[in-house]
Amino acid sequence: MAELSKPERQPYEQTFYPPTPTAFTKRMRTNLLWQLFRFVVLNIKMLRMVRKH
Amino acid sequence: MARLVILGGGIAGQTAALHAKKRLGGSHEVLVVTPNSLWNWIPSNIWVGVGVMQPEQVTFPLAPVYKKTGITYCQAKAVSIHPEGDAENSQPFVTVEHTSPEKKGQREKVTYDYLINSTGPKLNFDATPGLGPLHNSQSVCTFDHAAHAAQALDELTARMRRGKKQTIVIGTGHGTCTCQGAAFEYLFNVEFELRRRKVRDMANIIWISNEQELGDFGIGGMHIKRGGYITHSRVFTESLYTERGIQWITRAHVKEVGKDTILYENLDGEEKTVRFDFAMLLPPFAGVGLKAFDKQGTDITTTMFAKSGFMLVDGHYEPKPYDQWLPSDWPSTYQSPKYKNIYAVGIAFAPPHAISKPMTNPRGTPIFPAPPRTGMPSGVMARQVAFNITDMMQGRSEVPTRHASLAKMGAACIASAGSNFWSGTAVAMTMYPIIPDFQTYPETGRMLRYTTGEIGLAGHWIKHLLHFGFIYKAKANPFWRLVPE
Numbered sequence: 001m002a003e004l005s006k007p008e009r010q011p012y013e014q015t016f017y018p019p020t021p022t023a024f025t026k027r028m029r030t031n032l033l034w035q036l037f038r039f040v041v042l043n044i045k046m047l048r049m050v051r052k053h
Numbered sequence: 054m055a056r057l058v059i060l061g062g063g064i065a066g067q068t069a070a071l072h073a074k075k076r077l078g079g080s081h082e083v084l085v086v087t088p089n090s091l092w093n094w095i096p097s098n099i100w101v102g103v104g105v106m107q108p109e110q111v112t113f114p115l116a117p118v119y120k121k122t123g124i125t126y127c128q129a130k131a132v133s134i135h136p137e138g139d140a141e142n143s144q145p146f147v148t149v150e151h152t153s154p155e156k157k158g159q160r161e162k163v164t165y166d167y168l169i170n171s172t173g174p175k176l177n178f179d180a181t182p183g184l185g186p187l188h189n190s191q192s193v194c195t196f197d198h199a200a201h202a203a204q205a206l207d208e209l210t211a212r213m214r215r216g217k218k219q220t221i222v223i224g225t226g227h228g229t230c231t232c233q234g235a236a237f238e239y240l241f242n243v244e245f246e247l248r249r250r251k252v253r254d255m256a257n258i259i260w261i262s263n264e265q266e267l268g269d270f271g272i273g274g275m276h277i278k279r280g281g282y283i284t285h286s287r288v289f290t291e292s293l294y295t296e297r298g299i300q301w302i303t304r305a306h307v308k309e310v311g312k313d314t315i316l317y318e319n320l321d322g323e324e325k326t327v328r329f330d331f332a333m334l335l336p337p338f339a340g341v342g343l344k345a346f347d348k349q350g351t352d353i354t355t356t357m358f359a360k361s362g363f364m365l366v367d368g369h370y371e372p373k374p375y376d377q378w379l380p381s382d383w384p385s386t387y388q389s390p391k392y393k394n395i396y397a398v399g400i401a402f403a404p405p406h407a408i409s410k411p412m413t414n415p416r417g418t419p420i421f422p423a424p425p426r427t428g429m430p431s432g433v434m435a436r437q438v439a440f441n442i443t444d445m446m447q448g449r450s451e452v453p454t455r456h457a458s459l460a461k462m463g464a465a466c467i468a469s470a471g472s473n474f475w476s477g478t479a480v481a482m483t484m485y486p487i488i489p490d491f492q493t494y495p496e497t498g499r500m501l502r503y504t505t506g507e508i509g510l511a512g513h514w515i516k517h518l519l520h521f522g523f524i525y526k527a528k529a530n531p532f533w534r535l536v537p538e
Contacts, residue, residue: 003148007171008284008296014300014301015294015295015298015300015438017291018288018291018294018295019288020292020295021292021296022295028509029476029478029508029509030476030509030510032475032510033510034489035509035510035511035514036511037508038507038511039511039514039515042481042511042512043287043515044197044411044481045224045465045505046465046483046515047537048503049463049464049483049485049503050429050465050537
């Protein structure tokens with residue numbers, strides 16, 4: 001049975017191996033200027049996809 | 054005057070009805086048979102499920118929309134299809150059972166010249182004992198279920214605020230489920246919401262699914278070019294779960310959901326349990342149970358529908374092993390091979406096989422995702438079928454000329470990971486093609502240039518834009534056709 005505890009990144013456990021973002025990477029996910037730029041880029045990507053039909 | 058009957062008024066059915074009526078005008082009739090009085094933008098149900106939206110924000114009444122567009126509305130559920138008519142009359146018809154308060158339970162024959170089956174899924178909670186909101190787990194498949202889940206989440210929060218640690222399990226409630234994406238969204242929105250409520254440290258959150266690996270999503274996952282590497286979505290998904298402190302159990306077939314314990318079987322054939330205080334587990338899908346009868350009244354259901362209850366169309370359905378699957382197995386016109394005036398779109402058509410590799414454990418239990426049919430592909434299919442049918446109704450062609458194979462279609466998907474205008478995030482993905490083609494794209498199965506993914510606030514803004522845009526479109530508001538499928 002799974003134990004009642006919040007998993008922490010313990011050596012050789014499930015969460016030891018996957019990559020995790022740096023503080024900078026996490027900040028950029030909600031940085032307004034950068035995300036405004038990504039908003040435009042993502043919309044262009046999605047419209048490009050939609051136009052293929 | 055000919056009549057196009059559309060069974061189901063969901064994403065695919067509504068798209069088909071609006072496009073068909075726009076093209077046909079007053080010269081022919083479009084009639085929608087749907088048991089619901091409300092239209093639901095299902096992708097936003099996950100937000101109802103965490104209490105950041107209310108049911109009224111994800112639904113609207115259908116009757117006024119059909120009245121203004123000139124579409125005939127029959128609030129009923131379809132019961133049977135009679136593609137050859139009956140002994141008295143050769144005109145094909147469907148038998149419907151009314152669900153409106155005024156006519157509840159009354160049956161009627163609705164004749165058609167063309168028929169689109171867009172009935173969507175039956176939420177097959179009965180496939181797993183104890184599964185579902187009538188039993189021991191929550192669901193976000195309908196706005197009602199989602200509102201119930203939000204209430205249960207509030208009660209859970211109250212217990213955590215009183216100092217009681219709680220275990221939350223979210224994922225798929227059977228070995229053959231699809232819609233892992235929706236469960237993923239709910240998982241991360243719950244995690245985000247618990248942080249916002251300042252009780253995250255009192256929660257142990259566990260994901261359970263039938264995927265071979267995290268990041269499969271029923272499509273075998275996808276490869277993305279990022280940071281100088283070409284990386285499978287498994288790596289990014291495991292990263293997000295690790296970052297947010299979520300444990301995961303994959304390769305699991307949930308066999309039973311008790312009051313506080315989930316029993317599951319894994320790909321090694323072992324039986325295991327996981328305890329929970331709150332569980333949201335999606336059900337497997339089946340067809341809605343339509344029957345079909347020929348002119349003599351003989352049951353011909355098995356000639357028109359697969360065992361799953363989904364309708365057979367122009368796909369290649371002969372069973373074959375995974376290494377012989379081809380993109381050309383997938384249908385492109387969604388036309389019934391037996392009755393040329395019948396089509397099935399959205400979730401209602403029978404896929405030829407899965408997209409993810411089938412897996413079976415030593416006990417013979419299949420544990421792998423069924424293929425997803427998400428909003429964008431469903432809308433594209435529905436539009437193309439509506440265009441094909443209206444061309445035939447107006448004499449412009451005798452056969453379907455437009456195609457919408459998932460093997461030649463891309464998709465854009467947004468998976469919410471937390472809802473807040475300033476601090477929310479979502480994973481924005483594009484992929485081409487939806488069905489992997491390892492002959493054309495040998496290493497990854499997809500075109501890397503059009504297969505992308507990233508997580509950020511921009512994705513969350515786009516998800517909100519889609520929410521408002523698609524509800525606007527479904528209401529047939531001015532210039533609705535400018536909103537792409």
